[in-house]
Amino acid sequence: MNKLTLWFHKLGSPEYFYRFAGRWAPWAGWSFALLTVIGLYLGMFKAPPDYQQGESYRIIFIHVPSAWMSMFIYVAMSAAGFVGLVWRIKVAEIMAMASAPIGAAFTLVTLVTGAFWGKPMWGAYWVWDARLTSELILLFIYLGIIGLYQAIEDRRTAARAASLLALVGLVNIPIIHFSVEWWTTLHQGSTVNLMGESSMHPSMLWPLLIMAVATKLYYVMNVLQRARNMILELESNKSWAKTVLQPAEASR
Amino acid sequence: MQGHSLATAAFALLSRDLRLAFRRRGEALSPILFLLMVATLFPLGLSPDPEQLAAIAPGVIWVAALLSSLLALNQMFHADLRDGTLEQLIISPWPLPVMALVKVLAHWIISGLPLTVVAPVLGLGYGLDGATVKIMFWSLLLGTPTLSFIGAIGVALSVGLHRGGMFLALLVLPLFVPVLIFATAGISASAEGFAVGSHLYLLGALLALAVSTAPFAIAAGLRISIS
Amino acid sequence: MNWSEFWNMGGYGFYVWFSYGTFFLVLGLGLIMPMLKRRSLETELREQWAVTKRRKRES
Numbered sequence: 001m002n003k004l005t006l007w008f009h010k011l012g013s014p015e016y017f018y019r020f021a022g023r024w025a026p027w028a029g030w031s032f033a034l035l036t037v038i039g040l041y042l043g044m045f046k047a048p049p050d051y052q053q054g055e056s057y058r059i060i061f062i063h064v065p066s067a068w069m070s071m072f073i074y075v076a077m078s079a080a081g082f083v084g085l086v087w088r089i090k091v092a093e094i095m096a097m098a099s100a101p102i103g104a105a106f107t108l109v110t111l112v113t114g115a116f117w118g119k120p121m122w123g124a125y126w127v128w129d130a131r132l133t134s135e136l137i138l139l140f141i142y143l144g145i146i147g148l149y150q151a152i153e154d155r156r157t158a159a160r161a162a163s164l165l166a167l168v169g170l171v172n173i174p175i176i177h178f179s180v181e182w183w184t185t186l187h188q189g190s191t192v193n194l195m196g197e198s199s200m201h202p203s204m205l206w207p208l209l210i211m212a213v214a215t216k217l218y219y220v221m222n223v224l225q226r227a228r229n230m231i232l233e234l235e236s237n238k239s240w241a242k243t244v245l246q247p248a249e250a251s252r
Numbered sequence: 253m254q255g256h257s258l259a260t261a262a263f264a265l266l267s268r269d270l271r272l273a274f275r276r277r278g279e280a281l282s283p284i285l286f287l288l289m290v291a292t293l294f295p296l297g298l299s300p301d302p303e304q305l306a307a308i309a310p311g312v313i314w315v316a317a318l319l320s321s322l323l324a325l326n327q328m329f330h331a332d333l334r335d336g337t338l339e340q341l342i343i344s345p346w347p348l349p350v351m352a353l354v355k356v357l358a359h360w361i362i363s364g365l366p367l368t369v370v371a372p373v374l375g376l377g378y379g380l381d382g383a384t385v386k387i388m389f390w391s392l393l394l395g396t397p398t399l400s401f402i403g404a405i406g407v408a409l410s411v412g413l414h415r416g417g418m419f420l421a422l423l424v425l426p427l428f429v430p431v432l433i434f435a436t437a438g439i440s441a442s443a444e445g446f447a448v449g450s451h452l453y454l455l456g457a458l459l460a461l462a463v464s465t466a467p468f469a470i471a472a473g474l475r476i477s478i479s
Numbered sequence: 480m481n482w483s484e485f486w487n488m489g490g491y492g493f494y495v496w497f498s499y500g501t502f503f504l505v506l507g508l509g510l511i512m513p514m515l516k517r518r519s520l521e522t523e524l525r526e527q528w529a530v531t532k533r534r535k536r537e538s
Contacts, residue, residue, distance in 0.1 A: 029510075044485075055489035062502040085472075105509050113498040120494050140426040147422055151413050160476045161409045165423065168405055168469055172427050175458070179430035183437060218506060225513045229520060236524050245521060246528075 014231045015240040017091045021224035028221035035214035043207030050204075056120045061207050063113040065215040066106045070138060073103035073219060077145075078170040081163025090234070091227075093159035096166065097149050098226035102219055104142035110135055130181040137176055141169045155234055261346050262354045269358035272331075279327065283320040284366050290316040291374045302379040309378035310439035313388065314395075317367050318428055321396060322421055324363035325403040328355070329411045333478070338411075342478055349467035352474070356397075356404045356467070364396035380443060387442040387452075391435040394455040401466035402427045408473030431458060 010016045043061040050057040077099035084093035114132060115125040126132065145162045152158035200208070235241050273280045294312045295305055332338040332355075341351050372389040380388070406424035413419060438451030488495045 049489060054491060056491035056494055058488065058495055059498045062499060066502070102509060105505050109502050109505050112501045116494045116498045116501075120491055137426045137429055140422070144423045144426065147419060148409060151410070151415075151419060157476060157479060161473065164469065164473055164476060165405075165409055168427070171465070172430075175430045176426070179433040179454075183433045222509055222513070225510075225517075229513055229516050232517075232520055232524070236527070241524070242528060245524060 012089050012091055014090055014235050015238075018228055018231050018240075018244065021228045025221050025224040025228070028217045028224070032214050032217035032221060035210055035217065039207045039210035039214055042203075042210065047204045047207055048201075053121060056117065057204075059113050059117040060204075061211050063110060063117060064208060065212040066109040066113065067135065068212055069215045069219060070103060070107040070110050070135065072216070073099050073106060074138070074142075074166070074170070074173070076219075077103060078163075078166045081166045085160060085163050085167070090156070091231070093156065093163060094227050094230045094234070095223065096163050097159050098223045098230060099219075100142060100146050100149065100162070100166075101226070102222050104139060104146060106215070106219075107135060107139040107142055111139065128184065130177070130184040133184070134173075134177045134180045137180070138173065141173070145169070155230075258346055258350060261344075262350060265341075265351060265354045266358050269355065270361065273358075273362040280362050281366075283324040283363050284370055286323055287316050287320040287367060287370060288374070290319065291377070295378075306379040306443065309375055309380050310388070310436040310443070313371050313374050313378070314391075314432055314436050314439075317371050317392060317396065318399060318432060321363055321367060321399045322403065322424065324359070325400075325407050325420060325424070328359050328404060328407045329474075333411055338474065338478055342474060348471035348474065352404065352408075352470040353463070353467040356400050356470070359404070360397050360400040364392075364400055367396055368392040380439075384439060384442045387448050388439050390452055391438050391455060394452060394459050395431045395435045398431050398455070398459045398462045399428060401462035401470075402431075405466055405469045405473055408470045408477060410477075411474070412477050431455065434458070 011020065040061065043058060047058070049055050077096045080092045080096035080099065083089055084096055111132070114135070118127060118132075119125050145165050148165055149158045149162040152161055232241055232244075291313060294308070298304065298308070329338060332341075342348060344351070368389065371392055372385045375385045375388045403420075403424050406420050406427075410420055410423060434451050434454045438448045438455070441451060442448045486492055486496070
């Protein structure tokens with residue numbers, strides 16, 4: 001077996017994954033903090049005001065990365081859920097279920113920041129725009145997945161059921177997005193285009209990209225942190241869990 | 253099992269479900285009554301103005317139909333879970349997706365088909381013209397089976413839960429959105445005198461997708477829930 | 480550039496800072512909740528193990 005596949009198989013072991021996550025979560029967390037400071041410094045102080053939207057466009061540096069994350073995490077969650085369903089890997093199930101709340105959080109942030117960007121730009125906190133509406137439905141789907149996971153007693157059954165729901169949602173999300181887009185073109189004229197036709201100036205693009213990477217690092221940190229808790233809970237009767245939590249007693 | 257083909261098994265399951273539903277007619281009729289009630293409440297709550305009613309009719313009737321089919325979904329697997337039929341289906345030699353397909357079909361005949369027949373009549377009450385009512389019929393005929401298929405996935409996943417009702421709504425309502433949009437847009441387009449072909453084709457495409465993929469998801473969901 | 484001008488954001492201060500506030504509040508909560516959970520889990524598991532250990536010794 002080559003090194004990479006071997007490492008992958010090792011990651012499937014809860015104990016190895018627990019240690020791996022514990023090692024890397026702080027790194028991801030601190031890089032997130034550093035990149036956020038750099039990105040927001042560039043975005044708030046270095047980037048010039050937009051010639052149409054003035055200073056209000058600065059919401060973009062958190063709104064757009066959050067929107068990307070809301071979709072990125074959904075795909076990541078479904079992929080982990082698929083692996084968990086097909087190969088019955090405990091760690092994959094846990095990764096999928098640890099992702100769901102983070103994805104829901106980013107979706108919520110996207111909606112709220114979008115509303116607070118929309119108010120000065122469109123004159124209303126909420127308009128039934130295609131992107132807003134499909135983002136709202138995405139939030140509902142996330143909540144459904146989390147709700148199903150919480151509602152089922154047995155943790156592994158719950159994870160498998162919720163993963164299946166996530167996969168069903170994955171098939172449906174493009175259809176929902178398409179239908180909603182179609183619906184808005186039927187019912188109203190084109191709304192204000194947030195990004196504008198012109199390509200972004202590098203002084204605005206760089207902070208945006210840095211924040212996009214930063215939010216991904218936040219996800220990595222957060223998902224590992226949550227997965228560690230879930231693994232510990234699931235494996236609390238295994239000897240390795242005792243070794244991890246009370247090294248002195250276990251050696252006795 | 254000798255001499256029994258898959259078709260016989262499927263037909264036996266279908267006729268069993270239909271006979272059971274026929275014996276509990278009152279229960280099977282409640283979604284229809286629900287639809288009628290909701291459709292009656294809207295004119296009372298808004299206004300009896302025919303023009304206004306015609307404008308909201310597609311949305312109101314479709315949302316009412318959607319909610320009533322959600323109501324009917326609750327009954328889909330519950331009795332089968334309680335008397336052990338579901339477990340028998342899972343351990344039977346017949347492929348579970350096919351059996352799931354049959355169950356959904358039976359459920360649609362019991363709940364979706366009456367809706368398809370009754371709702372257009374309501375459309376007349378809302379002042380829609382004949383051609384539009386016909387489109388409403390077609391949209392329901394193509395749309396309600398898709399709702400049953402999507403809904404069955406949600407039921408399969410939540411069948412063992414105690415407080416399934418509200419919960420099921422949270423699971424499946426977001427997935428109902430495309431059907432609702434295409435159907436109501438088609439009816440509105442017909443009322444305004446536009447071509448409706450594309451709307452109905454899209455509904456048909458959704459149905460084709462649901463028929464071909466949902467049974468596998470339902471089967472997988474049942475296997476997860478009943479273990 | 481002075482600071483009051485910065486906080487004012489060309490008249491859009493409320494919208495911009497409310498958005499950023501939400502962003503950091505939600506992400507911060509997402510960070511703190513698993514930490515609290517971890518702590519309660521640790522004490523819970525330690526107690527649980529202590530109980531089983533005592534039972535073993537008694538029997």
